[in-house]
Structures are given as C-alpha cells and as structure tokens.
Amino acid sequence: xxxxxxxxxxxxxxxxxxxxxxxxxxxxxxxxxxxxxxxxxxxxxxxxxxxxxxxxxxxxxxxxxxxxxxxxxxxxxxxxxxxxxxxxxxxxxxxxxxxxxxxxxxxxxxxxxxxxxxxxxxxxxxxxxxxxxxxxxxxxxxxxxxxxxxxxxxxxxxxxxxxxxxxxxxxxxxxxxxxxxxxxxxxxxxxxxxxxxxxxxxxxxxxxxxxxxxxxxxxxxxxxxxxxxxxxxxxxxxxxxxxxxxxxxxxxxxxxxxxxxxxxxxxxxxxxxxxxxxxxxxxxxxxxxxxxxxxxxxxxxxxxxxxxxxxxxxx
Numbered sequence: 001x002x003x004x005x006x007x008x009x010x011x012x013x014x015x016x017x018x019x020x021x022x023x024x025x026x027x028x029x030x031x032x033x034x035x036x037x038x039x040x041x042x043x044x045x046x047x048x049x050x051x052x053x054x055x056x057x058x059x060x061x062x063x064x065x066x067x068x069x070x071x072x073x074x075x076x077x078x079x080x081x082x083x084x085x086x087x088x089x090x091x092x093x094x095x096x097x098x099x100x101x102x103x104x105x106x107x108x109x110x111x112x113x114x115x116x117x118x119x120x121x122x123x124x125x126x127x128x129x130x131x132x133x134x135x136x137x138x139x140x141x142x143x144x145x146x147x148x149x150x151x152x153x154x155x156x157x158x159x160x161x162x163x164x165x166x167x168x169x170x171x172x173x174x175x176x177x178x179x180x181x182x183x184x185x186x187x188x189x190x191x192x193x194x195x196x197x198x199x200x201x202x203x204x205x206x207x208x209x210x211x212x213x214x215x216x217x218x219x220x221x222x223x224x225x226x227x228x229x230x231x232x233x234x235x236x237x238x239x240x241x242x243x244x245x246x247x248x249x250x251x252x253x254x255x256x257x258x259x260x261x262x263x264x265x266x267x268x269x270x271x272x273x274x275x276x277x278x279x280x281x282x283x284x285x286x287x288x289x290x291x292x293x294x295x296x297x298x299x300x301x302x303x304x305x306x307x308x309x310x311x312x313x314x315x
Contacts, residue, residue, distance in 0.1 A: 008036050008038065008066055009035060009036045009038055009106035009107050009108060009298075010038060010295075010296045010298075010299075011035075011038035011039050011042070011102060012102070012104065012240060012288060012292075012296065012298070012299035012302035013240060013286065013288055013292070013299065013302055013304050014038065014039070014042060015292075016286055016304060017039060017042075017100060017238055017240075017304070018042055018043075018046075020098075020236055020238060020281065020306050021043070021097070021098035021100070021236050021238065023042075023043045023046040023047070023048035023097075023098070024046055024047060024048060025046075025047035025048065026047075026048070027048040027049070027097040027098075028048065028049045028050070028051075028093060028096045028097055029043050029048055029049070029050045029051070029096055029097055029098045029099070029100065030050070030051045030052075030053070030084070030088060030093060030096055030098075030099045030100070030227075030230065031043070031050055031051070031052040031053065031100050031102075032053050032081035032084060032099060032100065032101045032223060032227070033053070033054065033055075033081060033100075033101055033102050033103060034052035034053060034054040034059065034060075034063050034076065035054065035059055035063070035102065035104075035105070035106040035108075035109070036059060036062050036063055036066060036106050036108055037052060037059075037062070037063030037064075037066040037067050037076075038066070039100055039102060040052040040063065040067060040074055040076075041066050041067050041070055043072075044067055044070040044071075044072030044073070044074050045070050045072065047072065048072070048073075048097075049072070049073040049074070050072070050073070050074045050075075051074075051075050051077065051087075051088065051091050051093040051096075052067075052074060052075065052076050052077065053077050053078075053079050053080070053081050053084070053087060054076070054077075054078060054079075055078075055079065055080040055081075055129040055130055055214070056109060056129040056130060057078045057130060057131075059106070059108070059109065060076050060078055062108065063076055064076060075091060075093075077091065080130075080219055081101065081219060081220075081223040081226075082215075082218070082219035082222040082223055084099075084223050084226040084227060084230060085226040085229055085230060088226075088230045093230070094230055095230070095231070095232040095235075096230055096231060096232065096235060097231075097232065097234075097235050097236070098231075098235055098236045098237075098238070099227045099230065099231055099235070099236075099237050099238070100238045100239075100240075101220075101223065101227070101237075101238070101239045101240065102240045103216075103220070103239070103240060103241050103242060103246050104240065104242045104298075104302070105117065107298065109129075114126060115127065115128075116137055116179075116180050117206070117210060118180070118206075119180050119183070119184050119200060119202045119203075119206060121180070122179050122180055122181040123179060123180050124138070124178065124179060124180075125137040125138035125141065125177060125178060125179060125180060125182070125183060125209075126138070127206075127209055127210050127213045127214070128213055128214065129214050133213070133214070135213060136213065137183075137209040137210075137213050138176075138177060138178060140152070140209060140212060140213065141171055141175075141177045141183065141209070142175050142176050142177060146165075146168045146169065146172055149164075149167075149168035149171060149172070150164045150165050150168045152208055152209075152212055153167055153168065153204075153205065153208055155208075156207070156208035156211045156212055156217075156245065157204035157205055157207060157208035158204065158244070158245070159204060159205075163190070163191055166190040166191060167186070167187055167190040167191065167205060169190065170186040170187065170189040170190035171183070171186045173186075173189075174186045174189075180206075183202065183205065183206070184202045187201050187202040187205050188201060188202070207243065211245070216246070217245060217246065217249060220246060220249055220250070221249055221253075224239075224249075224250070224253045225253075228257065228277055228278065228309060231309040232309065233309055233310065233311040233312070234308060234309065234311075235308070235309045236281070236306060236307070236308055236309075237278065237306070237307045237308075237309070238304060238305070238306050239304065239305050240302050240303065240304045241302075241303050241304075241305075242301045242302055242303070243301070247285070247303050247305070250305050251305065254278065254280060254305055254307050257276065257277045257278045257307070258276050258277075258278050258279055258280050258307065259274070259276055260274065260275055260276050261274060262274045276310060277309065277310055278307040278308060278309055278310060279307065279308050279310055280305075280306070280307050281306040281307060281308055282305070282306050285303040285304060285305055286303070286304040286305070286306065287302065287303060287304075288300065288302055
C-alpha cells in the first residue's frame with residue numbers, strides 16, 4: 001500500500017504545544033497519536049524522551065524515518081491510545097511530564113491508496129486504521145438497516161434526521177457499495193451535488209464512517225482518564241480536536257475533572273466526594289493563528305484544550 005505524498009505532515013499548533021509542555025532533557029512525554037511523528041520529532045529534538053503510540057501500523061516506518069535523525073530517546077509503539085495505561089506500564093513510561101493527543105489524520109493517511117478515507121480519489125471503502133480490524137466501511141454500508149444508518153448519520157455526522165433518512169435510502173438503493181465513488185454517488189443522489197459555497201456533501205458521511213469503523217469516540221473516552229493516571233502532578237494534558245464531537249467529549253471531561261463538587265444543583269450538601277484532578281490552563285480553546293492557517297491550511301479546524309494535573313488532595 002503506497003501513499004502518494006512524500007512530504008511530511010506539519011503538526012497543527014506546534015508552537016503552542018511546545019510552549020505548554022516545555023520539553024527538555026530529563027523530561028518524559030507520551031504522544032498518543034503519533035501519525036508521521038511531527039510532535040514526537042519536536043519533543044525529541046529538545047532532548048526529552050518520548051513514547052509515541054499509533055494505531056495505524058503503516059505510519060510507524062514513516063515516523064521512524066522522520067525521528068531517526070533526532071538522536072533523541074524515543075520509542076514507537078503500534079497501539080491504540082484506548083490502551084494508554086497498559087502500554088505506558090509495559091514501556092515503563094508512567095508518571096510523565098506531558099501527554100499529547102492530536103486527533104487528526106495526516107495527509108499521508110488520507111492519501112493512502114485503498115484506505116477509502118477520501119472522496120477525492122476512487123478507492124475501496126475500507127477506512128480502517130489497522131487492517132487487523134474486522135469491520136470495514138463497506139460492511140457497515142451494506143449490512144446496517146435503514147434505521148441504523150440514520151442513527152449513525154444523525155449521531156456521528158450530525159446530519160438532520162431528514163437528510164440522514166434520504167442518504168440512508170440512497171445508500172440502500174445502491175447496494176452493494178464497494179468504492180468511495182459509489183458512496184459519493186449515493187450521497188449526491190440524496191442531497192444534491194456541491195456548489196461553490198458549500199463543503200462537499202459527502203464530507204460528514206465519510207467522517208461518520210471513519211469514526212464508527214475505528215471506534216474513535218469510544219477510544220477517546222477511554223483514553224482521557226487513563227492519561228490523568230499516567231501524568232505526574234504538574235504534568236500537562238493537551239488535546240487537539242478537529243470536529244465538534246471530539247471536542248465536546250474533551251470539554252466535558254475537563255470540566256468535570258476541574259470541578260470539586262459534581263453533585264446535582266438541587267443537592268443542599270455535597271455528597272459526591274469528588275475532588276478536582278486538573279486545573280484548566282485556558283478556559284477557551286486555543287486556535288491556530290491566521291499566519292499558521294495560511295502556511296498550513298489543514299490546521300484551520302484545530303482546537304486545543306490544555307490542563308495541568310493537580311497534586312492529590314491530602315485529605
């Protein structure tokens with residue numbers, strides 16, 4: 001399987017990430033979503049140690065080529081950050097200074113032939129990060145009931161129910177679907193073709209399929225509490241999201257973990273015994289500058305949230 005591009009992906013918000021985590025010799029970090037290794041490379045060049053995880057095994061040799069010239073202490077592990085705690089323990093990488101989750105795909109992953117991540121080329125409807133996974137996008141499109149397809153599009157593509165129903169009916173009418181072109185034709189049949197003022201009508205459907213095939217949101221929900229257990233007090237957690245579903249999960253998690261009492265507001269007395277485990281270093285999301293967007297258009301939808309782990313309450 002070959003990626004057509006050979007230019008390394010530029011990580012979004014790289015300067016902001018480095019400013020918050022302040023890597024230096026003797027410090028240790030976990031890059032939960034390595035991709036091509038851009039963030040891991042930047043950390044390693046500062047003399048810090050980095051454990052880099054990546055669910056897509058085809059990205060490991062790419063990242064290895066990128067990091068081999070840094071001369072730093074890095075370890076590359078094929079694995080999903082849903083298993084962050086176990087991987088960190090196995091690699092003896094507990095109590096680290098910083099954890100970064102960049103939830104975007106690199107351009108290289110998008111352009112891998114036969115993965116089906118993009119509607120820009122006609123490819124097989126696969127969308128798996130790891131080819132050992134059993135379920136593909138084609139399996140979902142060809143086997144789900146109309147109601148399940150509607151629910152998927154409403155929940156993960158955030159389509160309104162009317163549009164989701166029309167797209168689902170069109171998908172069923174064109175079964176079996178085998179290629180991205182088949183899916184694009186089904187969506188356009190349901191909602192029409194793109195005009196110059198709109199994003200491609202298939203964008204949200206492709207996103208929903210990728211999320212479901214790879215259990216992206218479930219993995220994120222599993223990884224966040226594990227990240228706090230692996231961070232040492234004063235360690236930083238940085239999460240970069242590119243769409244609202246991911247960012248909503250991160251925002252909700254950090255709001256809860258930065259709050260001392262999470263009892264319902266009707267409670268007159270706190271009974272939850274919940275203590276804040278993090279403090280927010282910024283209450284609002286951090287967005288790329290206009291200058292960065294002009295140089296790296298792929299960064300335009302990046303939204304970063306940052307928190308610092310608090311010491312345990314002695315009580």
